[in-house]
Amino acid sequence: MKTTGGMHRWNRPFASCVVWIVLCVASPATGVELTEQARRLHRQVLVFDAHIHLISRQFYQGGHIGQRYADGHVDLPRMREGGVDAFVLALYVQEEYYPARYETKQFLRLLERALAELEANRKQVELALSGRDIQRIHRRGKIAAVLGLEGTFDVDGDLALLRVFHRLGLRVMQIAAHNWTSNYSDSCCDSRRWGGLNDRGRQLVREMNRLGILIDLSHASDETIEDVLEITNQPVVVTHGGLRSFNDIPRNLPERLAEKIAAKGGLIGVQIGNSFHSRRFYEWLVEREGRKFWERPRVQGNLAQMSIEEIDALLRPSFPSVGPQAPTGLLMGVDEWLSVVDRLIELVGEDHVILGTDFDGGVTPPREIRDVSDLPVLTAAMLKRGYSERRIRKILGENLLRVFSAVTR
Ligand SMILES: [Zn+2]
16 A cells, blocks of 8 residues: 555546557557467466455445446456456555554454455455465465455554454564554654564564464565564565665665565565656656655544544545556556566566555556556566566466465465
């Protein structure tokens, strides 16, 4: 999730028209075309997306994951069209809005909604607790959902809470409290309080290892990443990120840390949005919003005095959470996105790169991609660039399945 202060709605007909103009008029030479070969290969490959925001929209706006929406990026019908076989369903509490006394409660409300939606759509999707579950669910032709926690103020560094969340099905968890400093760790984009992890944070890492919860280093500070790598006895992942060598923002990784994560068997997930990878889009966005996307948004109202339902109502208009539409020609193409993947392969090898789209987490995707249903375009771009079928399989799913299976065994 990329914190967006503004509230942007993606109007589908208009958006399609913008995409059409960009693709067909402004830069026809640079667009990636979806070939039949790519379509076929994409269908065969097990696609495991490390980060999708599927439930916030239903929690705040109503509706169901099984219906096809005209806006936003994700729902089950469009995930099927996009060939998604498994995904980490990111549960995210807007820490800036829910005061401390509501944080854990809000996580549980989202979790309840997620479990109920998975149950109601059990013919199409099923909760996966291990790598073996994913394979079993995939063989039945269903989508496997892995529960992930984004921004861990909700755990409050409490091992008992971590253990009960694990019992409820949580299998992926960020060690950072989204972009902010918590009582146990520093994050990418806030003041440095602990210089990484404190003792509480170190205990949390050990307990996640023991329980079999995959550690997600997205949003962590460099020092926190170093500390986790020193302690963990399991491989770790960055579910959705990018490289500072493409866009020098604290939310992205320095190349030396990407190398260190991979050296311990870990994975780097490439997020799908423009603001992570395209410097020109990022600068345009900063200018437009008057703030950097990873900085604390301005929140209206006296939250301390509000009921949790009043806070829900305050947030409601920001869902589905999609990034702003950019002017024609400003968006990166899938080919440009793929240069980040290329660089990572050069740095850490094809066994350590994965996809973590962050759909409905405030992203503005590359110009050939409207939503999750367009994911086969990535396969087309990879084929066009000469990637082997084996490499494509690894990046789109096998690498994450390998590490998730090892951690949840
Ligand atoms: Zn995020």
